[in-house]
Amino acid sequence: MTLATAYWCVLIAAALPYLWVAIAKASGERYNNRDPRAWQARQDNPRSQRANAAQLNSFEAFAPFATGVILAQLAGVAHERIAWLAVVFIVFRVLHGLLYIANQHMLRTLAWTGGFVCVLWLLAQAALRMTAAA
Structure with missing residues (x-):
């Protein structure tokens, strides 16, 4: 794997929230684009609510992940390791969203933890590399 693989993963991570919100919109009452946040707040369909929560969580996870990839690359971490x-982060995040929608809270938490460990590992690798270079 190359660094390009990691960059493609950043693109996928950026797109994931929009997949989950599409599922939220398709799962609720007829979607009204005039006021999408109020529309989502009125949804009582659990699948729509969970897909929306997966969307919000994906947005929260994106910045630390993208930062980890960039910092690891700038620090000179092996491209294969970054990729x-x-x-692995993307696999965990896709599983996280699917498990969120399926209401599998324990497995969802494990997938979230796996993705978070990947982010911490990227950031730690960058920090260790820069510490060794100093």
Whole structure:
């Protein structure tokens, strides 16, 4: 795997929230684009609510992940390691969203934790590399 793989993963991570919100919109009452936030707040369909929560969580996870990829690359972490961690992060994040929508809270938490560990690992690798270079 190359660094390009990690960059593709950043693109996928950026797009994931929009996948989950599309599912939220398709799962609720007829979607009204005039006031989408109020529309979502009125939804009583659990699938729509969970998909929306997956969307929000994906937005929250994106910045630390993208930062980890960039900092690891700038610090000179091996490209294969960055790519591997990025791919594993994406796998965990897709599972997280699917498990969120399926209301599998324990497995969802495990997937969230796996993705978070990938982000911490990227950031730690960058920090260790820069510490060793100092």
